[in-house]
Amino acid sequence: MVGTMSAVSEVVQRARAAFVSGRTRPLQFRVQQLEGLRRLVREREKDLVGALAADLHKNEWTAYYEEIVYVLEEIEYMIKNFPEWAADEPVEKTPQTQQDESYIHAEPLGVVLIIGTWNYPFSLTIQPMVGAIAAGNAVVLKPSELSENMASLLASILPQYLDKDLYPVINGGIPETTEVLKERFDHIFYTGSTGVGKVVMTAAAKYLTPVTLELGGKNPCYVDKDCDLDIACRRIAWGKFMNSGQTCVGPDYILCDPSIQNQIVEKLKKSLKEFYGEDAKKSRDYGRIINSWHFQRVMGLMEGQKVAYGGTGDVATRYIAPTILTDVDPQSPVMQEEVFGPVMPIVCVRSLEEAIQFINQRAKPLALYVFSLNDKVIKKMIAETSSGGVTANDVVVHITVHSLPYGGVGDSGMGSYHGRTSFETFSHRRSCLVRPLLNEEALRARYPPSPAKMPRH
Amino acid sequence: MDPFADTLQRLREAFSSGRTRPAEFRAAQLEGLSRFLQENKQLLQEALAQDLHKSVFESEVSEISISQNEINLALRDLRAWMKDEKVPKNLATQLDSAFIRKEPFGLVLIIAPWNYPLNLTLTPLVGALAAGNCVVLKPSEISKNTEKILAEVLPRYLDQSCFAVVLGGPQETGQLLEHKFDYIFFTGSPRVGKIVMAAAAKHLTPVTLELGGKNPCYVDDNCDPQTVANRVAFFRYFNTGQTCVAPDYVLCSPEMQARLLPALQSAITRFYGEDPQSSPDLGRIINEKNFQRLRGLLSCGRVAIGGQSDESDRYIAPTVLVDVQETEPVMQEEIFGPILPIVNVRSLDEAIAFITRREKPLALYAFSNSSQVVKQILAQTSSGGFCGNDGFMHLTVASLPFGGVGASGMGSYHGKFSFDTFSHHRACLLRRPGLEKIYALRYPPHTPRNLRVLLMAMETRCCSCTLL
Numbered sequence A: 001m002v003g004t005m006s007a008v009s010e011v012v013q014r015a016r017a018a019f020v021s022g023r024t025r026p027l028q029f030r031v032q033q034l035e036g037l038r039r040l041v042r043e044r045e046k047d048l049v050g051a052l053a054a055d056l057h058k059n060e061w062t063a064y065y066e067e068i069v070y071v072l073e074e075i076e077y078m079i080k081n082f083p084e085w086a087a088d089e090p091v092e093k094t095p096q097t098q099q100d101e102s103y104i105h106a107e108p109l110g111v112v113l114i115i116g117t118w119n120y121p122f123s124l125t126i127q128p129m130v131g132a133i134a135a136g137n138a139v140v141l142k143p144s145e146l147s148e149n150m151a152s153l154l155a156s157i158l159p160q161y162l163d164k165d166l167y168p169v170i171n172g173g174i175p176e177t178t179e180v181l182k183e184r185f186d187h188i189f190y191t192g193s194t195g196v197g198k199v200v201m202t203a204a205a206k207y208l209t210p211v212t213l214e215l216g217g218k219n220p221c222y223v224d225k226d227c228d229l230d231i232a233c234r235r236i237a238w239g240k241f242m243n244s245g246q247t248c249v250g251p252d253y254i255l256c257d258p259s260i261q262n263q264i265v266e267k268l269k270k271s272l273k274e275f276y277g278e279d280a281k282k283s284r285d286y287g288r289i290i291n292s293w294h295f296q297r298v299m300g301l302m303e304g305q306k307v308a309y310g311g312t313g314d315v316a317t318r319y320i321a322p323t324i325l326t327d328v329d330p331q332s333p334v335m336q337e338e339v340f341g342p343v344m345p346i347v348c349v350r351s352l353e354e355a356i357q358f359i360n361q362r363a364k365p366l367a368l369y370v371f372s373l374n375d376k377v378i379k380k381m382i383a384e385t386s387s388g389g390v391t392a393n394d395v396v397v398h399i400t401v402h403s404l405p406y407g408g409v410g411d412s413g414m415g416s417y418h419g420r421t422s423f424e425t426f427s428h429r430r431s432c433l434v435r436p437l438l439n440e441e442a443l444r445a446r447y448p449p450s451p452a453k454m455p456r457h
Numbered sequence B: 001m002d003p004f005a006d007t008l009q010r011l012r013e014a015f016s017s018g019r020t021r022p023a024e025f026r027a028a029q030l031e032g033l034s035r036f037l038q039e040n041k042q043l044l045q046e047a048l049a050q051d052l053h054k055s056v057f058e059s060e061v062s063e064i065s066i067s068q069n070e071i072n073l074a075l076r077d078l079r080a081w082m083k084d085e086k087v088p089k090n091l092a093t094q095l096d097s098a099f100i101r102k103e104p105f106g107l108v109l110i111i112a113p114w115n116y117p118l119n120l121t122l123t124p125l126v127g128a129l130a131a132g133n134c135v136v137l138k139p140s141e142i143s144k145n146t147e148k149i150l151a152e153v154l155p156r157y158l159d160q161s162c163f164a165v166v167l168g169g170p171q172e173t174g175q176l177l178e179h180k181f182d183y184i185f186f187t188g189s190p191r192v193g194k195i196v197m198a199a200a201a202k203h204l205t206p207v208t209l210e211l212g213g214k215n216p217c218y219v220d221d222n223c224d225p226q227t228v229a230n231r232v233a234f235f236r237y238f239n240t241g242q243t244c245v246a247p248d249y250v251l252c253s254p255e256m257q258a259r260l261l262p263a264l265q266s267a268i269t270r271f272y273g274e275d276p277q278s279s280p281d282l283g284r285i286i287n288e289k290n291f292q293r294l295r296g297l298l299s300c301g302r303v304a305i306g307g308q309s310d311e312s313d314r315y316i317a318p319t320v321l322v323d324v325q326e327t328e329p330v331m332q333e334e335i336f337g338p339i340l341p342i343v344n345v346r347s348l349d350e351a352i353a354f355i356t357r358r359e360k361p362l363a364l365y366a367f368s369n370s371s372q373v374v375k376q377i378l379a380q381t382s383s384g385g386f387c388g389n390d391g392f393m394h395l396t397v398a399s400l401p402f403g404g405v406g407a408s409g410m411g412s413y414h415g416k417f418s419f420d421t422f423s424h425h426r427a428c429l430l431r432r433p434g435l436e437k438i439y440a441l442r443y444p445p446h447t448p449r450n451l452r453v454l455l456m457a458m459e460t461r462c463c464s465c466t467l468l
Helices: A004-019 A027-043 A047-054 A060-088 A123-134 A148-161 A174-180 A194-203 A228-243 A258-276 A292-301 A352-358 A375-383 A419-425 A441-446 B005-017 B023-037 B041-052 B056-082 B117-130 B144-152 B170-174 B190-203 B226-239 B254-272 B286-296 B348-356 B371-382 B390-395 B414-419 B436-442 B450-459
Strands: A101-108 A111-115 A137-144 A187-191 A209-215 A220-223 A253-256 A306-309 A325-326 A343-349 A367-371 A390-394 A426-436 B097-104 B107-111 B136-138 B164-165 B183-187 B205-210 B217-219 B249-253 B302-306 B317-321 B339-344 B365-367 B387-390 B423-432
Touching: A004 A111, A004 A174, A027 A047, A027 A060, A027 A101, A027 A194, A027 A258, A047 A060, A060 A123, A060 A228, A060 A292, A060 A419, A060 B450, A101 B136, A111 A123, A111 B205, A123 A137, A123 A187, A123 A367, A123 A419, A137 A174, A137 B041, A137 B387, A194 A209, A194 A228, A220 A228, A220 B144, A228 A258, A228 A343, A228 A367, A228 B387, A228 B436, A253 A258, A253 A352, A258 A306, A258 A325, A258 B056, A258 B249, A292 B436, A306 B205, A325 A390, A352 B164, A375 A419, A419 A426, A419 B302, A426 B371, A441 B226, B005 B164, B023 B056, B041 B056, B041 B117, B041 B144, B056 B414, B117 B136, B117 B217, B117 B387, B136 B170, B136 B390, B183 B190, B183 B436, B190 B205, B217 B226, B226 B254, B226 B339, B249 B254, B249 B302, B249 B348, B254 B317, B339 B450, B348 B371, B348 B436, B371 B387, B387 B390, B414 B423
Parallel strands: A111 A137, A111 A187, A187 A209, A220 A253, A220 A367, A253 A343, A325 A343, A367 A390, A390 B423, A426 B387, B107 B136, B107 B183, B136 B164, B183 B205, B217 B249, B217 B365, B249 B339, B317 B339, B365 B387
Antiparallel strands: A101 A426, A306 A325, B097 B423, B302 B317
8 A cells, every 4th residue: 555645644634543542452352352463373374474575585494484473473472471560550559659650551552563574574564563562562564665465464364354544554654654753643653773763753753752762783792712612603604694694783894813814714614504505595594685785885895805715695586695804894885884795794893892892982883792611701892882682602692582682782773672572662650659548637737838947857 | 162071071081091990989979979068058058048048948958968868878778879780591502691780971060950959969969979981071051159169179079080060051961961961960951951952862862861841740639628738838839930840720610719719818828927038948949041931820810819029029929820831831731930820621531632642741740539530530631740749849758769751851860860861771791601501503504304393492481591
């Protein structure tokens, strides 16, 4: 459904009217919608896989395991737990409020806008939606137009499983997104680039709409001399090259001592061959770049670099070979922007301190990785840097723990979600104090006129 | 000429040096704040009296004590708040260490208002310092006397490499906002809140905005008018009505209004005497501009109580207006003065419809003997906070988050919420190199068999255990 100016407004107004009707308030309604979403995933799995294959060359394994399963788990976790989170939460009382009821009351915000992105176009659009629904909101979805098959699939199947008025899908490119951002929402959830994040927050400021921005950055991956390089490189290769490097929490670049650089290269190569064979182009499991613009951009980042592996691409299929660059100069283009492609630069540093300094000179990343057998190294790296999240001795997986908030800091974003954090992100936690309309005598001391002498404390 | 660049650079360098990280440093800052309050109490009371004609009682209760309580709470719980927060793990991460690390953001800007110039400066400052940030404070230039103490006396009690006060009006604040901060905490009007958020957007700086609105006060037929009048009058005229959470207007039936008016008059007389202008317990309007604005509002509806004003003193009598239309100015803007309009509604439903037609307020009040009525209003409206059968007592409970929603603001603070507001919650998962055989299932080449094994493993556990 392509949005025109008035159509966008109409859709949002309809969602608001549906919210105001109050039908999202009963928990049972929200459970039904979440169950509808779960049915959608199970019944339409083939269609979802088909769209992901067409958009990003995913197969049923990568589609399921890297996207669909996250959504299913989030739905299960939410259905099981959100009633507890939606209940009034009593809080510790003060001496003056002992006779009162004192609690935090969770409420929906109203109409939430979720702007999805293209690299995990199903999970990064629908997973936040799960929390927004559980919190009792209406949700307007704006999937990314770059993953066009998923965008049109969502527009077609969501209304078949969910309330049509409360959870509309608006599709389109920049003009439609600009129109959508002119409407008033009660929360805007955006996943995407730092640049557009600023545009979203500026638009939100006009209405004092709170935002959650899941952005990106260059996620450093420090590999200590004291570590099991076989395992480290296998894990790094897995997280880096999944979805052809198009993962916001993927390790963006490696920092290591020059003495282990060659070993790292060899072990990465070994893992890559195990994963994707000698020619990754022939592997069913290896992804493709989303479009020609990004293809050209990533290919350009390799220029002038020392290529230790890969370095080739095929514009017709938007295939870029798994590529490793060595002795990369921190000033070069590949170290100036988020790679978001299957190119792994290795930058040499001579010490942990130098690595920490290197990281701190740059924008705070969404994720930070450190591989070491030495706990002290890990503790120091975490203590002296900042990032959205951290995994030590692995990559990506901190985002799979429901009880950990998933989000950025600084240029990599603000706010977070997953599990309970999603529910709270999309709720207003309203402070409530309920007193009896009695005990007037006890309160008289607070009224003027104040005593001539103030009581001593 | 950028008057702020050097100061901000200095603070950033201090932050990078790690000075603010140890608990001992932060506790020392909080202790400094405590000494500041204790050693300058009289000075502060005088300043508050000069700025707002605040009584010693009000200064003590709503500025000094409340700030001291926040400091004491932070000192008591600092180390507990700073601890890594362990989180429940799923089956796949049983052998890992999973926790949330609380980290300071870095350089924090606090922009404070004039109505509670001490409390609304110190309370967020407590949170920012406890969380380990370096802080730039921009106190309100409108409450001039308090501003002077905050600029000249307060810094002596803190480590000045990590704390600075900057002064100025809207123009200087605008200039300040062009710089990058790691967090901005703003208390003030929604109009300026938008400006602050737009400025923050340029640097992707997260914000907490404590704004305002028209806080409705519903008075049910089923209640004792005098009890209600005492409570409503006390909270309306406190600080001469210049309180973001004051009851802004009353919604009640005409019958209730008839009973409420004499009760309100009785309360006002008891509180402030026959001549409120000579009562030491009634404050004054902050400045000429607001005085004129409020005097204009006196001609809305009909004056039922009060209505007097004295320009030379910036005095406005505790006033109640009746026969007020929704379209009149007194019902269009936040009053922020000692004027209480009463709007008639014929039922609870009509009151709720009236409230929900408007922007979400910072606070909402409902008075009734029936807890059902109170709960119904709570359930069918939204607001930052809510108090049944009293005024803004909810903000004295530090375990309740204090903040707005919609046009009344975003984010919250007080107590631990302050610490959490000024901290980045960093998700950490520490793994070991072992168990590689299990993780091997996740690596390509992906076979249908692997997928089946994984799915079976997940189904039998039937809970969150993404085996990555």
